[in-house]
Amino acid sequence: MSTKQFDAVIVGAGFGGMGAAIQLNRLGYDNIAILDREDDLGGTWHVNRYPGLTVDVPSTTYSYWFEPNPYWSRLYAPGEELKQYAEYVADKYELRRYMRFNTTVELARWDEQAGEWLVSVAGGETLRAHFLILATGYLCQPKTPDIPGIESFAGTVLHAQKWDHSYSLQGRRAAIIGTGSTGVQLVPALARDVAELTVYQRTPIWVMPKLDFGIAPVVQRLFAKVPSAQRLLRMSTDIFMDVMVTIAMWRFRQFRPVNSGAALIGRLHRFLAIRDRQLRHKLAPDYDFGCKRPTLSNTYYPTFTKPHVRLETSGIECIEPDGIVSRDGSKRTIDTLVLATGFDVWESNLPAIEVIGRNGRNLGKWWRENRFQAYEGVSVPAFPNMLTQASPYAWVGMSWFDTVEAQMRHMDRLLGELQRRGASTFEVTETANERFLAEMLRLLDDSVFRLGNCTTSRSYWFNSAGEAPLFRPTSVRSAVRAQDQFPLTDYSMA
Template sequence: MTSELLDAVIVGAGFGGIGAAIQLKRMGYQDFVILDREDDLGGTWHVNRYPGLAVDVPTTTYSYYFEPNPNWSRLYSTGDEIKQYAADVADKYDVRKHMRFNTLVEGACWDEETEVWRVTLAGGEALSARYLITATGFLSQPNTPEIPGIESFAGRIIHTTAWDNTYDLDGRRVAVIGTGATAVQLIPELAKKAADLTVYQRTPVWVVPRLDFPIPKPIKRLFSRVPLTQRALRAVTDVIYEFFLFVGLRHRQLLFRRLNVAASDVAKMHRFFSVRDRELRMQLTPDYDFGCKRPTFSNSYYRVFTKPNVHLQSSGIEHIEPDGVVSADGTKTQIDTLVLATGFNLWEANIPAIEIIGRKGRNLGKWWRDTRFQAYQGVTVPYFPNYLSMASPYAFLGLNFFNTVEYQMRHMDRLFGEMKRRGATTFEVTEDANARYLDRMTKLMGNSVFMAGNCADSRSYYFDPNGEATLLQPVATRRAIKEASQYPLSDYRIA
């Protein structure tokens, strides 16, 4: 037990936690700690190491705006490069020294008498801090499917978040469960090694071609010497991804609905030219609107199913036996390796990722599930003073996590700047401001593809357990960032 009072505790050493730490240092705070359960920084880019791992947003866009990297090897960089970028940024802004790894946070509780957060760690240690920031990300708690008999499987089971690079897949009989964004990257790589690969698909995905290429050395030198050129390219890629967002969101407007159909037509043509077998193509065709799930980009995913050693099984899984998988149609496939590309417990375990108790004993996770998932500007919550959640409802902005982080950093700058100006020590968003914001988000989301389109069968992680699409903030990135710098300070009680 420690009696030292820290300025802040940040939970999570991924890009969200690094961004929050940089912002704290900009505002003059030095006495804070960043806690992470893993043995190094990087968050999801440290945990995920599966074959084919790469960013699905151009790296000209997938980076902090204030810290462009002129050395990306290609337009869609690999996971190793993204992880190295995280390390480079942490070192440059001197935040690594604040990090404590292999540290599991069990929970945090607001002490109303002393007005500090008590953060409990595994092993009994406790920390006290004025401010609590959870930057645990949206993809931190892996999902292991509850399939009858899975515990009896005698072969090797590998989850994509715990990839074992020492395990030799050459000549193996492999089954992959899942066809989300991770699987779209992984499956073509597994097909190169496995003697036999069976993909168990619950929900088909929309896949569009990806324009990817190595970045020539002269271009890298230009980016390094004239950073404005890289920012100009980023402006272009930002606009393209913002366009994708609007195509998906503005579903009630006729123009965007037609553009949505056009986007799905691109995926249909991609599927047609990649897969000539009509029955197989039908199995790979989604029955929900483009945009209900995050758009997926690949030049090899559809084509891999035409290989003789790759098989698509879409009837569902009945159960698993020690030596194979039995499908709902009665077919049994013998395997020796089972790969789980089954994603994350987004709403069940990630939001929030730890138990957080606010004023009057309010449990954040329980309150969200008993009422509705909500957070003012995707950052703060009533009854939780001095608390910032960087992985909360309505937090995700654009199709780029860095937009989210930098938007939240601006929110912090305005809020903490006012705190310093007043000589205050506590803040809490008002219930009225939170209710108004929730009402506004609900109305905007009502015009989106999530509510106005056909998303019933998409099984999209955008939807919370109540059937509301509360992950994305349904506004333009530029507008959201402007609001983060101009929201009414009267929306907070500052004392």
């Protein structure tokens, strides 16, 4: 077993981990290790390569503010462009020198005597780090549905997160399980190739019209030459996204008509695409807009009007070697099964690795026994010198980059103060953490999560206790301001 010493170990080489490394560099830390279990950088944009993959937030907003990309081909860029953007950022900021791929972190434990983190990776190696940053993302543990007989299926199984592009879908009799954001993108793409497609829907999703357009090369060149021009476009998408999320979801009590208006747009979008009343009814959510992540598509609903596409809503009884048996007794014979069943956020992702803090506190166990909580969405009592990005009350707005850059501001102020004092450790106080949690719970009382009809949404935003602690229920502007102004006395430093 070898032991190496680092200023910081970052777990995850997606946009969150890269943002953390960039901020550490700005603070003068250069001895960094970025560990990732995959074989390349990009996080979800490396793992997900399924047909039809696009970003569901305008690309101008879904990017670092400090590193605009003038070359997006569309307002909602395809997935491969996000992967290319990740590679560009890594190269420009020289982050690859820190990265170690095919490296699975098994345990991170705080060494009280040494005042360091011991990070154990598969193969027996242990790394020592002054700081530990968890940047594994919320959507990093794919979920396989627990359906009787699924292991017996004799055909080809394609996972959305492990897509096999060498497999031809031409002429196949396929079925897809899952109609979340991934399913909405996959269904139209599959329907273009297969001979038959059955879509197994458990919970309908709110699908909104997608105002998308291509960005001409001449406009891209303008953005590259005059960055302020692209900034103007970004400001409009930023403000629109922030205002809509804030008033439709977090200010539901005061702006219920806005939420109802958004739902009306979704219903009108469905009505214009599908004339069959029974089919339209099957695709209609029976929960309020905002309870479950909505998505955007102009092609999802029309796909169900094609003669070779069938929507199945009676539920799945079991899977047999040659097909799927529904609860109504009907069976669909298939040769290809596509799984778009999302991610296991709560059981194996928060946290994604085992983390042991001061006095043996196990992070996952503590969260499950004492509510999911993290001060300003980044730090937890009894876990010194640790910052966690995909954590309770961290996600702000709809763009992950809003969260990452807010946390980079927090890091800048916190670690800058640590350096100014000549201290070596920081830890958020129990009092500050409790105060922050109480404020988040108070704000949630006005949200669609508390006041809306979310019972049937089956949203991954809710944990098994019926709580929804992933989001910070404030505007992006408010979250950014908080990172610039949080009391430094909320941390003990030594």
